[in-house]
Amino acid sequence: xxxxxxxxxxxxxxxxxxxxxPFVEVGDTIESGQTIGIVxxxxxxxxxxxxxxxxxxxxxxxxxxxxxxxxxxxxxxxxQA
Amino acid sequence: xxxxxxxxxxxIAVRIARTAKEMGIATxxxxxxxxxxxxxxxxxxxxxxxxxxxxxxxxxxxxxxIGAALELGCDAVHPGYGFLSENAAFARTVDAAGLIxxxxxxxxIEMMGNKAEAREAARRAGVPVLKGTDGPLDxxxxxxxxxxxxxxxxxxKASAGGGGRGIRFVHDESELLRTIDMARGExxxxxxxxxxxxxxxxxxARHVEVQILGDGSSFIHxxxxxxxxxxxxxxxxxxxxxxxxxxxxRQRMRESSVELARQCGYRGAGTVEFLYDPVRQEAAFIEMxxxxxxxxxxxxxITGVDLVREQLLIAxxxxxxxxxxxxAFRGHAIECRINAEDPDNNxxxxxxxxxxxxxxxxxxxxxxxxxxxxxxxxxxxxxxxAKLIVHxxxxxxxxxxxxxxxxxxxxxxxxxxxxMHSKLLSRxxxxxxxxxSKFIETAPDMLEAS
Numbered sequence: 001x002x003x004x005x006x007x008x009x010x011x012x013x014x015x016x017x018x019x020x021x022p023f024v025e026v027g028d029t030i031e032s033g034q035t036i037g038i039v040x041x042x043x044x045x046x047x048x049x050x051x052x053x054x055x056x057x058x059x060x061x062x063x064x065x066x067x068x069x070x071x072x073x074x075x076x077x078x079x080q081a
Numbered sequence: 082x083x084x085x086x087x088x089x090x091x092x093i094a095v096r097i098a099r100t101a102k103e104m105g106i107a108t109x110x111x112x113x114x115x116x117x118x119x120x121x122x123x124x125x126x127x128x129x130x131x132x133x134x135x136x137x138x139x140x141x142x143x144x145x146x147i148g149a150a151l152e153l154g155c156d157a158v159h160p161g162y163g164f165l166s167e168n169a170a171f172a173r174t175v176d177a178a179g180l181i182x183x184x185x186x187x188x189x190i191e192m193m194g195n196k197a198e199a200r201e202a203a204r205r206a207g208v209p210v211l212k213g214t215d216g217p218l219d220x221x222x223x224x225x226x227x228x229x230x231x232x233x234x235x236x237x238k239a240s241a242g243g244g245g246r247g248i249r250f251v252h253d254e255s256e257l258l259r260t261i262d263m264a265r266g267e268x269x270x271x272x273x274x275x276x277x278x279x280x281x282x283x284x285x286a287r288h289v290e291v292q293i294l295g296d297g298s299s300f301i302h303x304x305x306x307x308x309x310x311x312x313x314x315x316x317x318x319x320x321x322x323x324x325x326x327x328x329x330x331r332q333r334m335r336e337s338s339v340e341l342a343r344q345c346g347y348r349g350a351g352t353v354e355f356l357y358d359p360v361r362q363e364a365a366f367i368e369m370x371x372x373x374x375x376x377x378x379x380x381x382x383i384t385g386v387d388l389v390r391e392q393l394l395i396a397x398x399x400x401x402x403x404x405x406x407x408x409a410f411r412g413h414a415i416e417c418r419i420n421a422e423d424p425d426n427n428x429x430x431x432x433x434x435x436x437x438x439x440x441x442x443x444x445x446x447x448x449x450x451x452x453x454x455x456x457x458x459x460x461x462x463x464x465x466x467a468k469l470i471v472h473x474x475x476x477x478x479x480x481x482x483x484x485x486x487x488x489x490x491x492x493x494x495x496x497x498x499x500x501m502h503s504k505l506l507s508r509x510x511x512x513x514x515x516x517x518s519k520f521i522e523t524a525p526d527m528l529e530a531s
Contacts, residue, residue: 009432011135042463
């Protein structure tokens with residue numbers, strides 16, 4: 001398992017914007033470098049990418065949750081499904 | 082019974098509460114859950130939680146704001162700047178709820194929110210406008226011919242745009258028609274209105290603006306300000322009066338701004354913004370802001386007029402306390418916006434707890450702050466913490482005073498833009514008024530770690 005962690009404090013969003021589809025869902029296969037969410041801080045938006053290819057195992061932060069640097073956002077099961 | 086509901090946060094909420102109290106008006110402020118411990122929450126006589134931290138669920142929630150104002154027995158709503166201040170629908174809802182709206186009529190907000198309409202109103206009032214289409218570009222018209230008359234480079238702007246959005250550059254004729262088509266499609270998708278207009282593009286322009294007041298029958302100006310020092314179209318340092326303007330340009334800007342207010346039957350505080358071309362020595366209308374602005378203190382310092390007091394007088398009594406003859410100008414004022422950002426790390430936001438805070442003191446120093454020692458700067462809102470304002474006899478003295486005041490300011494626990502202000506105010510370009518609205522982006526040493 002690999003964790004995707006938040007590099008900064010802020011609000012975690014799973015969607016690129018209101019009314020849009022989430023970047024990824026549990027069970028999705030992702031590539032290394034793929035965006036899994038956004039962290040907003042003081043009106044600045046930073047995309048968070050996974051360093052690992054694999055399958056999304058779980059979300060550890062809810063959509064709209066406050067996160068701190070180092071908090072796990074997503075757990076990825078490495079390798080193929 | 083007079084009780085004012087402050088529908089805002091941070092320094093402007095504190096600022097509004099201060100003047101209201103001086104006038105004997107009771108105050109209440111609506112805050113988000115994240116702002117319960119803020120200076121703004123303490124500044125008013127009462128506070129109430131509007132909703133959770135995200136602004137959409139609290140500060141921007143019309144029902145929560147109006148409901149709180151009514152429940153606390155308020156008879157008026159002051160929106161400050163940002164958030165709901167230029168929302169015509171909200172202004173109408175305040176009226177419909179039987180509350181006094183401390184701002185211009187919804188129609189004035191709407192008209193000035195439509196850039197092509199605002200430009201047309203400005204032209205009628207004799208406000209100089211940039212060469213361009215007078216009003217919206219007719220989709221049937223010969224755009225190539227119109228563009229030739231304006232000259233290149235030019236910009237295609239969405240009527241419903243603003244704040245730097247909905248603008249496209251056209252460098253020469255080959256790009257024109259395609260860019261107009263793209264801009265129309267984009268404006269329809271983003272703003273729900275495909276209307277665009279064309280305007281000449283001015284390089285190295287300064288941003289100059291005129292503060293006006295109106296009560297529906299009298300209309301005055303309170304001089305001009307220069308807000309050219311910007312980063313990504315966000316103002317960083319402002320000063321009043323605007324330096325190095327030819328008298329004829331200054332007079333025309335001021336008088337035509339008053340005329341624009343008169344033609345709109347304007348009520349409240351407003352600002353007419355201009356782009357000043359130092360090469361041609363020409364000013365041209367950009368837009369009108371129908372609210373109190375962040376930089377209003379520098380006008381207050383050089384005129385001695387409390388703008389929030391005038392806003393409240395106009396809203397409650399229908400008349401302002403001043404006529405043009407009462408307005409006298411003295412000295413020079415500079416404002417630095419102190420943001421929780423790290424200038425050495427590409428202005429990355431810097432939330433956290435302010436563990437130590439000491440503001441400068443002395444004659445001519447004013448600090449409008451939304452934070453104190455121990456305040457927690459949350460990640461939810463914009464990064465402006467406070468404004469440091471100095472007033473001195475002339476511009477060189479004001480620059481010296483500002484540098485000294487910045488040097489005396491101590492903020493620990495978070496990063497702030499104070500070091501950037503010291504650098505900018507020390508630049509010869511600022512002293513010589515050779516800076517412009519893209520200066521920071523074109524001065525690489527401003528963006529590097531020191």
